[in-house]
Amino acid sequence: MDYIMHFARQVLEEEGHEDHDHDHDAPSTGGGHSHGSGSCEFEAEEHDYMSLRIAAVFVLLVGSTLGALFPVIARRASFIHIPKAVFDFAKYFGSGIIISTAFIHLLGHALHSLESPCLSEDWGLYPYALAICMASIFCLFIVELIAFRWGTAKLASLGKTHDAHGHGIGAHSSHGPEGGLVQPPKDMEKGDKSDDGSSAQSVPFRMNENTLGQIIGIAILEFGVVLHSILIGLTLAVDHDFKVLFVVVLFHQTFEGIGIGSRLAYMDLPPKYKWVPYAGAILYGVTTPLGIAAGLGARTTYNAHSATASIVAGVLDSISAGILLYTGLVELLAHDFLFSKEMMNASNKKLSLAIGAMLLGAGLMSLLGRWA
Known part of the structure; x- marks a missing residue:
């Protein structure tokens, strides 16, 4: 029995040494996995799987471009009939x-990067x-608040109203990528207008203001996603565990592309702004490939585990993370459910299906976070 216990103790000690060496030698996948201080020093080496x-x-x-572009094309193309x-x-x-x-995928990775053993203990x-994420949210809120106050004052000087959630008929709908075009009053629908044509001129102005609000909303969302991509x-481009990470990133970018698209x-x-959704989808599609190309070009000098790389x-x-949290919770979630007349008046079945779809998307993306 003593011999068995002694042998088991030796095996455990050897495994402990192997695990310790592995922790120091194995590179991080960039997905929040720990890495030892041994990887902080850059050593130029040939990366496998170059092809x-x-x-x-x-x-x-x-994959990324199709994921983002297909919903845009499918909703606008007459030859594709997809149910609402x-x-x-x-x-x-x-x-x-x-x-x-x-x-x-963002806040979790940020926490690991700024707590890297390659950084000083002060970090x-x-x-x-968390502090930077919070500051990002407040900055975005303040910028949007100032923009809305300026827009409201501008509209008031022209005798028009401003509806931040787009509920008022004939009001300016300012919020986000979901807002619809402002509907003209009934007298305009019937073709009534004053002799000087002022009624007819007010509708294009409101459409332009609403267009600006939608473009700004989607631009904020794209900016946060592009940095991450x-x-x-x-x-x-430089990670050693390439095969697993590549498969996970492919699913990640495709799912995220569907969300953006x-x-x-x-x-x-x-009509003059119909190109904006296509441009947004293409911009999303090219960012990750550009990042890979840049990483491959700098593979002999770029150390993903260095202090500078971890901080950046x-x-x-x-x-x-702050941008996507603000956009996801305020611009998307709140306006899809709390501020949506359609959803507030919807049946329990439709509401449950909508919540289920949202939770499914969050669940699948969270599951992918296990590997990337």
């Missing part, structure tokens, strides 16, 4: 994806990632 890494540029370009229920599912599914991305004394590309598809814009990644992820 696959190069192919990943084009595979992710196709499918678009509604994609819209709520996308809301869950965006919120989960903010918490799991571990305060939750900088570039960092994903850089990580994928479903919002772009619901933008109701005048942590700060950018924190800012992006």
Whole structure:
């Protein structure tokens, strides 16, 4: 018995040494996994799977772009007939994806990056990632508040009203990528107008103001996602655990593309701005491949685990998390449910399906966070 206990103790000690060495030698996947201080020092080396890494540029370009572009094309193309229920599912599914991305894939990674053992001990004394995320949310709120106050004053000087949630008929609907075009009063629908044509001129103004609000809303969302996508590309280009990470990132970018695309598809814009949803989808599609290309180009000098890289990644992820949290909770979730007349008057079945789609999107994206 003593011999068995002694042998078991030796095995455990050897495994402990192997695990200790592995923790120091194995590189981080960029997804929040720990890495030892041994990886802080950069050593130039040849990366394996180079052909696959190069192919990943084009595979992710196709996957990300199709994920974001398909909802836009499907809703506008006359030859594609997709039921409205499918678009509604994609819209709520996308809301869950965006919120989960903010918490799991951005804020979680930011916490790990700014608590990296490659940084000085001072970085571990305060939750900088959470503070930066909070500051990002407040900055976005203040900017939007100032913009709305300026817009309200501008509209008031022209004798028009401003409805921040787009509930008032004939009012200016300012919020986000979901807002519809402002409906003219009934007398305008009947073609009534004054002799000087002032009634006819007021509708294009409100459409232009609403258009600006929608473009700003989707631009904020795109900005947060684009920062994250570039960092994903850089990580994928130099990470040693390439195969697993590539598969996870492909699903991640496709799901996230569907979330972005479903919002772009619901933008109701005048003909001169019809190109905006397509441009937004293409912009999303090219960011991760560009990040991979940049990482491959700098693979002999770029150390993803260095102190500088950890700080930059942590700060950018924190800012992006704040942007997506504000956009997801305020611009999307609140306006899809709390401020939506359609949803407030919907049946319990429709409401349950919408919530279920949202939770499904959040759940799948959170599950992917286990590997990336």
